[in-house]
Amino acid sequence: MPNAIVVHGLTKRYDTLAAVDGIDFTVPEGKVFAFLGPNGAGKTTTVEILEGLRNRTTGDVTVLGFDPWTDGMPLHKVIGVIPQDFRFFEKITPKEAVEYYATLFDVKVDPMRLLERVALADKAHAHFDTLSGGQKQKLGLALALVSSPKICFLDEPTTGLDPQARRGIWDVIRDLRREGRTVFLTTHYLEEAELLADQVAIIHKGKIIAEGTPAEIIRDHGRPERLVVEGPPSLGEFLKKRLDRPVTVEDGHITIQMRDKSDALTVLRAIEESGIPWKGFATVSDTLEDVFVGMVGRMDDGIMRSEAAP
Amino acid sequence: MNAKRVGADFLVFARGYVRNPVGLFFSLIFPIILIGLFGLIFSVTGATATTVYTENLDHHSAASVAFLSALNQTGAVKIVVVTPVTNEPFNTWLGDQSYTVGLIIPAGFQSSFTNHTPVNVTIYTDPGDAQSGGTLLGAVNGVASEFNLKSAGGTPIIGATDVLLGSQVYKYIDFLVPGLIGFSILTSPMFAMVEISSTYRKDHLFRQLSLTPLTKGEWLLAKILWYVVLTFISAAIMITVGIVAFGAHVGFTAGIVPFLILGPFFFVSLGMLAGSVSKTPESAAVLGNIITFPMMFLSGTFFPVSGFPTGLQQVAHVLPLYYVIDGMNQVMLFHNTSRALFDAGIVGVGGAIIFIAAIVAFKWRDE
Numbered sequence: 100m101p102n103a104i105v106v107h108g109l110t111k112r113y114d115t116l117a118a119v120d121g122i123d124f125t126v127p128e129g130k131v132f133a134f135l136g137p138n139g140a141g142k143t144t145t146v147e148i149l150e151g152l153r154n155r156t157t158g159d160v161t162v163l164g165f166d167p168w169t170d171g172m173p174l175h176k177v178i179g180v181i182p183q184d185f186r187f188f189e190k191i192t193p194k195e196a197v198e199y200y201a202t203l204f205d206v207k208v209d210p211m212r213l214l215e216r217v218a219l220a221d222k223a224h225a226h227f228d229t230l231s232g233g234q235k236q237k238l239g240l241a242l243a244l245v246s247s248p249k250i251c252f253l254d255e256p257t258t259g260l261d262p263q264a265r266r267g268i269w270d271v272i273r274d275l276r277r278e279g280r281t282v283f284l285t286t287h288y289l290e291e292a293e294l295l296a297d298q299v300a301i302i303h304k305g306k307i308i309a310e311g312t313p314a315e316i317i318r319d320h321g322r323p324e325r326l327v328v329e330g331p332p333s334l335g336e337f338l339k340k341r342l343d344r345p346v347t348v349e350d351g352h353i354t355i356q357m358r359d360k361s362d363a364l365t366v367l368r369a370i371e372e373s374g375i376p377w378k379g380f381a382t383v384s385d386t387l388e389d390v391f392v393g394m395v396g397r398m399d400d401g402i403m404r405s406e407a408a409p
Numbered sequence: 410m411n412a413k414r415v416g417a418d419f420l421v422f423a424r425g426y427v428r429n430p431v432g433l434f435f436s437l438i439f440p441i442i443l444i445g446l447f448g449l450i451f452s453v454t455g456a457t458a459t460t461v462y463t464e465n466l467d468h469h470s471a472a473s474v475a476f477l478s479a480l481n482q483t484g485a486v487k488i489v490v491v492t493p494v495t496n497e498p499f500n501t502w503l504g505d506q507s508y509t510v511g512l513i514i515p516a517g518f519q520s521s522f523t524n525h526t527p528v529n530v531t532i533y534t535d536p537g538d539a540q541s542g543g544t545l546l547g548a549v550n551g552v553a554s555e556f557n558l559k560s561a562g563g564t565p566i567i568g569a570t571d572v573l574l575g576s577q578v579y580k581y582i583d584f585l586v587p588g589l590i591g592f593s594i595l596t597s598p599m600f601a602m603v604e605i606s607s608t609y610r611k612d613h614l615f616r617q618l619s620l621t622p623l624t625k626g627e628w629l630l631a632k633i634l635w636y637v638v639l640t641f642i643s644a645a646i647m648i649t650v651g652i653v654a655f656g657a658h659v660g661f662t663a664g665i666v667p668f669l670i671l672g673p674f675f676f677v678s679l680g681m682l683a684g685s686v687s688k689t690p691e692s693a694a695v696l697g698n699i700i701t702f703p704m705m706f707l708s709g710t711f712f713p714v715s716g717f718p719t720g721l722q723q724v725a726h727v728l729p730l731y732y733v734i735d736g737m738n739q740v741m742l743f744h745n746t747s748r749a750l751f752d753a754g755i756v757g758v759g760g761a762i763i764f765i766a767a768i769v770a771f772k773w774r775d776e
């Protein structure tokens with residue numbers, strides 16, 4: 100599959116700060132690519148370089164075969180962009196805004212159908228300055244879609260939205276993927292990346308620290324699967340001696356790190372051998388969040404697990 | 410340049426403008442306030458005729474009426490004939506009414522005139538209002554000598570021929586109308602564009618537009634078109650108020666159209682240029698004021714430049730607004746087409762340079 104975006108050795112400096120510090124990645128056509136990172140990681144800087152809105156310090160960037168900085172005009176006809184914190188003319192209505200964009204791009208669109216698609220038809224005639232944050236973001240989405248772009252760039256499209264509005268945006272992203280468009284999504288919500296993305300890159304302080312499908316990232320960077328048993332500390336001591344595997348004991352929970360899935364049988368047999376009474380057991384594996392927290396630590400304003408998880 | 414895109418952007422901008430009631434009210438009411446205020450202030454101190462309350466005791470004889478109408482024709486005095494006062498002396502009555510000048514045509518004025526016997530008209534003056542008194546005395550003496558000469562069958566030896574400059578005598582309001590049209594051609598685009606250049610930057614609207622096929626030139630042209638429309642509206646308002654309320658001798662001549670287009674073209678571009686070369690909204694506002702304020706007063710907005718001291722006149726000649734206002738004066742008052750064309754040429758060429766500079770200076774996107 101051809102690549103929609105190819106980035107090699109990209110850096111961006113603001114004075115002495117390396118906001119983006121030598122990153123490489125590729126985004127295959129037709130996939131949803133999530134750029135995951137805490138605030139200030141360099142997500143917006145990267146996405147705006149890809150959109151041709153900012154120049155890079157060094158590196159090679161190709162988007163649909165164009166250099167975004169020098170080929171802005173042709174590039175902008177084939178990409179759709181929703182900036183972080185989308186704002187527009189205060190007194191324009193969503194319907195007028197779509198008509199405006201349709202004329203600028205010289206395309207025919209049915210404004211009401213497009214607004215229905217992003218669930219904004221009921222606000223088609225409201226002035227922009229009366230829309231809620233989520234409704235504004237939906238208009239941004241609608242405008243990005245006017246030109247039927249091959250790639251959609253969405254910079255934190257759901258940040259600050261309520262769970263329902265967030266799900267609405269997720270639905271549109273899934274539709275885009277179904278239609279075969281490439282989606283480049285930045286987010287600091289883990290489950291957003293986990294739910295929507297085919298590929299995830301975790302960026303931290305301008306560097307990509309993990310990349311792949313969510314499963315690959317967990318496999319490569321997460322801890323191995325663990326088996327957890329409820330039992331007295333004596334059972335823990337027994338297992339530590341009996342098994343050649345890391346064992347931790349905490350609050351009546353004994354956690355045994357396994358070598359692989361079939362290892363569970365060996366571990367269970369050892370527990371039985373001990374003759375010490377035990378209760379329920381479970382196997383535990385890392386989530387993307389565990390991986391992230393393990394790699395960079397939880398930050399005050401960092402990666403969040405929102406309450407919106409379905 | 411794509412006309413459809415310019416049109417679409419014009420429509421969006423115009424709607425935004427019209428939907429902001431405060432802004433719209435201000436831009437329509439402001440021209441009326443301006444011309445009303447300045448028209449009132451300056452027409453009061455203008456050369457108005459002195460009103461003279463007059464008793465005609467000669468029973469409106471032909472000679473007395475001719476004498477009074479000759480006085481009126483001097484333009485210096487305005488004769489108001491009152492019914493003769495019977496219950497008190499005329500001078501007491503004048504004092505009661507707080508009138509400072511008065512005139513009595515005696516009975517028998519006409520018969521004395523035809524019989525060549527001397528007759529005196531009585532002039533009442535108040536030392537407290539020497540100016541009105543002097544005006545009346547001068548007018549009466551002038552008219553009286555003419556009547557004396559006529560009655561003696563003589564011909565005046567020394568006369569004066571009025572040579573008017575242009576087609577008529579200009580009043581202050583005649584200069585004020587084009588001056589204030591120029592004032593709004595300067596101020597409303599300048600202030601608006603300086604403001605727009607900083608708010609659009611703050612709200613990332615330029616960045617948003619850079620993601621569409623709209624070009625900077627098309628965007629700026631749409632703003633110019635809107636301010637041309639606003640200028641036509643406010644010029645029409647000011648001309649109407651000038652004519653109706655103050656009797657200005659200006660008309661809706663097609664000749665001002667180039668100035669109503671080139672003026673906004675120049676100043677929308679200049680406002681955008683000033684906003685774009687400034688790093689912060691504050692410095693943009695300061696630069697905008699530095700450009701606007703001297704031009705506002707020295708370009709012939711409130712007073713004709715021809716009345717300035719020579720040094721200030723030279724300053725005026727480097728200000729672009731001077732050529733806009735001078736051009737409008739040429740077409741509205743002096744009917745001097747070649748001078749107007751010259752003025753339009755300067756504004757047009759200057760505007761084109763500033764327009765291009767503004768497009769180069771203002772950035773759609775950050776580095």
Ligand SMILES: Nc1ncnc2c1ncn2[C@@H]1O[C@H](COP(=O)(O)OP(=O)(O)O)[C@@H](O)[C@H]1O
Binds near residue numbers: 138139141
């Ligand atoms: N225009 C700029 N000038 C200077 N520093 C900037 C600029 N834009 C971003 N930065 C800095 O670069 C870093 C990355 O910012 P950004 O790309 O916006 O992060 P994110 O979108 O992941 O929150 C931050 O430390 C931010 O302060």
Ligand SMILES: [Mg+2]
Binds near residue numbers: 139142143144183254
């Ligand atoms: Mg960001």
